[in-house]
Amino acid sequence: MGFKGTLRPGLVQLRVLDFDATLNFYENILGLNKVCETKDGRICLKGYDEFDHHSVTLRKTDKAGLDFVAFKAADADTVEEIKDKVVKFGYKVDEVPANSDQPGFGKRYGWTICTGHRFEVYSEVEPAEQQPMLHNPDIWTKPPRGMRAQRMDHFLLYGPNIMEAERFCQEVFGMYVPEVCNLPDGNRLATWITSSNKPHDLAFVEYPEPGKLHHLGFYLQDWADVGNAADWIALNRLKLDIGPTRHAITRGLSIYFWEPSGNRIETYAGGYTAYPDHPQRVWDADQVGRGLFYYSGELIPSFLEVVT
Amino acid sequence: MGTFLVTVEDARVTFPCKEDEFVMGAMLHAGKGPVRYGCCGGGCGICKMRVVSGDYEVVKPMSRAHISEAQEADGLVLTCCVKPRGDLTLGRWP
Numbered sequence: 114m115g116f117k118g119t120l121r122p123g124l125v126q127l128r129v130l131d132f133d134a135t136l137n138f139y140e141n142i143l144g145l146n147k148v149c150e151t152k153d154g155r156i157c158l159k160g161y162d163e164f165d166h167h168s169v170t171l172r173k174t175d176k177a178g179l180d181f182v183a184f185k186a187a188d189a190d191t192v193e194e195i196k197d198k199v200v201k202f203g204y205k206v207d208e209v210p211a212n213s214d215q216p217g218f219g220k221r222y223g224w225t226i227c228t229g230h231r232f233e234v235y236s237e238v239e240p241a242e243q244q245p246m247l248h249n250p251d252i253w254t255k256p257p258r259g260m261r262a263q264r265m266d267h268f269l270l271y272g273p274n275i276m277e278a279e280r281f282c283q284e285v286f287g288m289y290v291p292e293v294c295n296l297p298d299g300n301r302l303a304t305w306i307t308s309s310n311k312p313h314d315l316a317f318v319e320y321p322e323p324g325k326l327h328h329l330g331f332y333l334q335d336w337a338d339v340g341n342a343a344d345w346i347a348l349n350r351l352k353l354d355i356g357p358t359r360h361a362i363t364r365g366l367s368i369y370f371w372e373p374s375g376n377r378i379e380t381y382a383g384g385y386t387a388y389p390d391h392p393q394r395v396w397d398a399d400q401v402g403r404g405l406f407y408y409s410g411e412l413i414p415s416f417l418e419v420v421t
Numbered sequence: 422m423g424t425f426l427v428t429v430e431d432a433r434v435t436f437p438c439k440e441d442e443f444v445m446g447a448m449l450h451a452g453k454g455p456v457r458y459g460c461c462g463g464g465c466g467i468c469k470m471r472v473v474s475g476d477y478e479v480v481k482p483m484s485r486a487h488i489s490e491a492q493e494a495d496g497l498v499l500t501c502c503v504k505p506r507g508d509l510t511l512g513r514w515p
Contacts, residue, residue, distance in 0.1 A: 130463050130482040175485040177464030352461035375464020375484065415458040419465045421484070 116187075118195055118287030119234065119308045122267065122315060123185035124168055124215065125329060126155075127376055128421075132173040134373035142345050143331060143378070144259040145169060146243055149216050157216060160264035160331065161257050162245050165238045166217030168265040169329075177375045177421040179326040182268060182315070183221060183233035184286065184308075192236045196222045198285040199234075209233065217241075226281055228272025229323020234286075260342040260380055262331035267313050267381075269327040271320035271420050278317050279304045288314065291387040292362055294396040294404065302398045305363060312363035312384045318417075325420040328369060328377035335382050336366045342380040346370050354415055355406060362396065362404040369416075376421050425505040429454050430473060430512045438505050444477070445501035455513055461501040468500040475509035 129135040136156055139145045145158040148167040157167035165185070172180060186192050199206050204224040211219045219237025226232055246254060257263075272278070279301065282288040291312050294303040305313040318327065333339055339357045346353050346368070354377060356368030365384040372378050396404045402412035423440045427447060436451030438444055445461060445468045448454035459467035466487030479493070481502040488497055497514060 130484060175482065177460075177462070177484050178486070352459075354458075371460040371462050371464070373462050375460035375462030377460065413458075415467075419458065419460055419467055421460065421464040421486075 116287075116308060118191060118285070119184040119186050119314075121185055121309060121311075122182055122265065123165060123235070123238070124170070124183040124218070124233075125265065125268065126170040126172055126180035126215075127326075127329070127374075128174045128176055128178050128180055129171050129372075129374035129376070130173075130175070130177055131373050132171070136171060138349075138351075138372045139169065139171065140258075142259045142349055142351075143262045143372075143380075144257050145262060148241065151214070151216060159241055159243075160262050161243070161253060161255070162263035163265070164240060164244050166241050167215075170215065179230065179268075179270075179324070179329075179376075179421075181223065181231035181233055182270075183218075183223075183235055184314075185238070186234055186236045188236050192220075192222065192234055195234045195285060199224050202281060202285055204281075211237070227274040227277045228270060228317060229325075230270050230272060260331075260345050261333060261338055262380060263334065264332050265329070266332040267311070267315055267330040269316045269318065269330075271318050271325035271327050272323045273319065273321060275304055275317035275319045276301050279306060282306045282315070289387075289389045290393060291385075291391065292394040292396070294362075294398060294401050296398045302401065303396075307387055310386050310388065312365070312387045320420070322420075326376060327420050328379045330379040330381045333380050333382040339366050339368050339380060339382055342368050354419075355413055358409070359407040360405060361407040362394075362401075374421075377419065425475075425508045427505060427509045427511060429470075430510055432513070438509070440504060440506065442504065443480075443501055444503050444505060444509065444511075445499075448500065456500065459501060463499050463502045466499065469514045470498060470500050471512040471514050472496040472498055472503075473510040473512045476506035477503045477509060478506055479503050 148157040209221040217239040221235040223233040292305040354369035403410040434453040438447035
């Protein structure tokens, strides 16, 4: 029921094709700060308003998409408790040693869930060198660049059997489910899941192919910054998917586009404040167009079909 | 700067494509052809087509999740990653 297990998604590793163009996007257009390069040539990045070592790792390879997502828990005891619950739930767990593939990160446990995505959990991570100010803090020390992304916020994953994935997040991570979308037969088409006051830390859409990334979401300050993001999309000839628009689901203010390797990015602001005791919002599948794109009320084909 | 003609075989449409323009972009710009959307980054595979004839250059990496080396050698492309070097005839995939 919120903050009982995981705190938030804290790290993702993305597969990218055109490394230079894609790194330029994350650093100079989205506005993340480059933290370090690993020995095998991956690049670690963070949002200017994030405290931990890094939150996004880019790996150059020949297929776009997502390598894994990692969730931060409050302490080492919680990590061990979660590991035991994962095993009990029925997934095989492996251990990633401290300071191995991800500089600055302590020990992580990882496993693959039913949707084909690799999940990990950790608690220990070194503080970033560049952090938000703490003593009589200003809002930033260096002016945020480009789209002014503050932090990594959430991701939407496509894969099979999302009802099991939803149950996993509740039973193992202690998350709750502020909003769902059901098919006429009562099965889930989509689910929005969180461990905190954010309307979603992650979401799933039912999809036959496993392990797919629909989008990675970054948090912006407000509606004006969503418009600013739209300007940067146009200036840099990035491919727009949809927006600026409003979601009725989560109530977020949003724009979707693709980075140069074809991974969909959402820059997002607002959203309602979720609480674990609030009743769940339920959408019928035939209304999901209005749920996703409140102004037009129409679903667009790319939203259900384009994934990496 | 050359402009070439791209024809989609069974859709019976033809549209112009400049030599510095991606085939997918030209198709979207013309409002013709079978592909209407996609990531335009070589990642999602939606714009996969077969080049039946004509010269082209693959100028951006195409995800191996969608175009294997054998398929690439066989003229299958993600149209968002290729630019024309002459008139092209495309066929749908699959």
